[in-house]
Amino acid sequence: MEPDKTIGRRLKNIVIGGAYDPHDKKIFHNISLIAFFAWIGIGADGLSSSCYGPQEAFLALQGHMYLGIFVALLSAATIAIISASYSQIVEIFPSGGGGYLVASKLLSPKTGMVSGCALLIDYILTITVSVAAGADAVFSFLPASWYPYRLLFACLVLFGLILLNLRGVKESVMVLMPIFIVFMITHILLILYALSLHASNFPQVVSQTRIDAHNTAAQLGFFGMVFLVLRAYSMGAGTYTGIEAVSNSLPVLREPKVETAKRTMLYMSLSLAFMVLGLTLAYVLFKVQFQEGKTLNAVLLEQVTGSWGRSWGVPFILITLVSEAVLLFVAAQTGFIDGPRVLSYMALDKWVPTRFATLSDRFVTLNGVLIMGAAALVLMISTRGSVALLVVLYSINVFITFTLSQAGMVRHWWIERKVLPSWRRKLAINGVGLVMTAFILISIIVVKFTEGGWITLVVTGTLIFIVVSIRRHYDNTAKLLKRLDALVMAAGYSSSEEIPGITKKEIGEFDPEAKTAVLLVNGFNGMGLHTLFNVFRLFGDSFKNFVFVQIAVIDAGNFKGAAELDRLQAQAKSEIDRYVKFVEQHGYHAEGMFSIGTDVVEEASKLGPKIVEKYPQSVFFGGQIVFPKETFLTRLLHNYTVFSMQRKFYHEGIPVVILPIRV
Secondary structure (H helix, E strand, O other): OOHHHHHHHHHHHHHOOOOOOOOOOOHHHHHOEOHHHHHHHHHHHHHHHHHOHHHHHHHOOOOOHHHHHHHHHHHHHHHHHHHHHHHHHHHHOOOOOHHHHHHHHHOOHHHHHHHHHHHHHHHHHHHHHHHHHHHHHHHOOOOHHHHHHHHHHHHHHHHHHHHHHHHOHHHHHHHHHHHHHHHHHHHHHHHHHHHHHOHHHHHHHHHHHHHHHHHHHHHHOHHHHHHHHHHHHHHOHHHHOOOOHHHHOHHHEOOOHHHHHHHHHHHHHHHHHHHHHHHHHHHHHOOOOOOOOOOHHHHHHHHHOOOOOHHHHHHHHHHHHHHHHHHHHHHHHHHHHHHHHHHHHHHHOOOOOHHHHEOOOOOOOHHHHHHHHHHHHHHHHHHOOOHHHHHHHHHHHHHHHHHHHHHHHHHHHHHHHHOOOOHHHHHHHHHHHHHHHHHHHHHHHHHHHHHHHHHHHHHHHHHHHHHHHHHHHHHHHHHHHHHHHHHHHHOOOOOOOOEOOEOOOOOOOOOOOOOEEEEEEOOOOHHHHHHHHHHHHHHOOOOOEEEEEEEEEOEOOOOOOHHHHHHHHHHHHHHHHHHHHHHHOOOOEEEEEEEEEOOHHHHHHHHHHHHHHHOOOEEEEEEEEEOOOOOHHHHHHOOOHHHHHHHHHHHOOOOEEEEEEEO
């Protein structure tokens, strides 16, 4: 290997880590997450929202603080219902997919596309707002003269998170686990201590809540009071944004995946409900008031620890608030874990470029991680890390997905009602979830539309237009490729029939020194056969031996377990065998070679020298589609892998001929 490549490989191994072996049967166990680690990596998004979700809802009550108890109870009920409904979703879709797959399968592919686009924007905003809010919290402890460096700091944190996620989900979670644990311990202690100090006042709180409700109804009217509570409830909608992430993350969970997902969902819902109820009740008990430059949690901490003295109170406040700040960085993990996952599902369905479904040698959706990180970086710089603006943009899209998912599940249970005895209970759970999420979605759009919510809708609409254009191109390409299907039918002829361009003859004595045509194929299809027939047409009877090489690509669609990889390998062997049998029927020696991996070029370059060693007179052939008109989309959406293989083989001194396939 060349020195610069060796240095580059070593640097890559240091920064990102060495390649995993796809043939290692333990690989899925080693890189998958148990429920506890999934709770850390995915649940941090929901828990971090307790740093601002309950606050937004409490402040929206406009001084009627005791009504916050109703808001907290509604929020806890919403968490329970959304979690229960998504637990039902993972049962029906055990391979993952979340809101995108649910809407695609249960409503329509186009509805699923809308859900997927909304989720992608939401996950980009999750990354951006989490890092920006964390940077704000960190710099609130530093001298004011340092504040201009806040944006640079946020960008550096974002870059660090990109590198962590390129190493792999499990490694990134392990690094961030201590922060998560500190956050949980400090906040549980804060809430329990705050409630214990006022345990004897609970009857008075109930009485004051009744009085506050009566006075508010007298002042605003009953419906005015209901509207105030519901408005506060919807303003705290950011609290629920991390719940659906588990259903997208099933491929990275430990077997049995469905049980692990349900356990993770249980951990998330219980911890989030505890935080929302506990913090809101603590706000009420301590009559917390907004103070400029401080969060309600910071004000609450100062009041709770006021009698602890500086030696205990100040360190506890500092540790708790720093853990909140850093947990917001951890919350960005949800965007990095699930954003690329949604992209990969959409890539498999041809809504976005198919390269977003490919995996790196660390079995990470590398292109997805990079595009999510780059988009978040652009958003961070363009908004200058303004949390106030980002929060306005944040909540709308996830509730588009929530609503569509619940609608799809309601439709599913209604269709299954004749064969499923428990359909009523399941329908009720998703039905209530549909009403709740639709109400919150409409409320957020109405309340936040003029404050910047329209920007989210415009951006999402633009993304929808782009992905529809991409899908249209892939559909048109598929129609063009159908013209090659006749070749597959021709290859089904019996050995006694003549195939145009191929002279039938008896198999001679095997001579590895004879000229050998090595064909790089991707399945037994019209493209591969077109290349084979062109070899005969252009070179006649020059080649005595034929070797067919296929690389079975491990991508996000089949990287779901050892059994899936075994099936992938068996399928590759079956398709190669069809080529071998076809050529042998016409009197030539043939051999098939295949490998599985994440990179076609790398795997092919490993097989190339072995083939040349066995067949010294080898010439490699590959086919390349030539479109009637070259456009920006053809260059963007087709990776021209065969040219990369040609360059790789040229460095090894191996001749490669690329034959055009006009469609």
